[in-house]
Amino acid sequence: MRSRYSDPTFDNTAQPLPRMGGATFAFRFRLVRLFWAACWTLFAAWTPSFFSPWRGWLLRRFGARIHSTAIVRSSVKIWWPGNLTMGRHSSMGPGVICYNVAEITIDDFAIVSQRSHLCTGTHDVNDPAFPLKSRPISIGSNAWVAAEAFVGPGVTIGEGAVLGARGVAFGKLEPWTIYAGNPAKPIKERSRDAAIQ
Template structure:
């Protein structure tokens, strides 16, 4: 599901194009993002780990759909809360970069470990204007993205899928399968009982 800001944020009238200094997003939305960034720095970025309910509350004020048990660490960098959905006990570890120009969804018990990068944006390299393009990322229940991994636009994690540390994913990850490397390759299946609740 795309947020109400996913399409209107693009400023189709901007000239020149982003490659030569033009704005990609509408001025109003840029102001909203500035306000969001200031609020996060002043009200959340310094808070201790156990205050995740407060950080969740703040994210919800900016349009995020986050379950009360979901955990977002204070050092996480979220581009726009309105494009974020997190289910029960889903979590983002310290230093995660959540570049959610398009929707990012973490289903129940999905884990994104420290310093991982979720990137929904890319550019059209065949267009002289180098315009921004975006596609959502979906992380299934019980999936795990290990430390410092990179997940590109449009990637879908099946339930229980694992992307190993510093792995790089640009295509779908099958359920209950462990992937490693750059680009990520399936290496073995995961025991479903390991994620039993």
């Protein structure tokens, strides 16, 4: 399924405009996403923590590229699996929102903690049609997005970087640096001894 739907088709001919209730995505893609949401609800959302391999298998059926050791908790909300890549021993904790209209990559040993929000979508506020714009998110190996943090469109979190709890990132986070606040600012360096190879 990934080859046909990993880059969602925007429905530019929709009338009325999306701001007035018109469709942003093509009808066929909306149907496929509905099927995905139903499958996750029926077969994964209720499963206990040790069913992580099963949830990874289901995500891969919908086009995700997830290593067999990656962990996705049952309460995670993933907009579209075809735009998700997760490396070895990477994880998304309980309640993570993964709004991946564009690609989200979570590298080896990276952690996205509970109730964090990874958001690849925004809107052109200067266009009356208010069109959806999307840019990918990349989270480097050994990085940590702490609880309830927000990662915006186009953000790159460098290897080993940390975004502190409830931090808000809209720009690049440098490797092996700890960030906190809204907007996130560097507060100190992180030891490279924390790396797992």
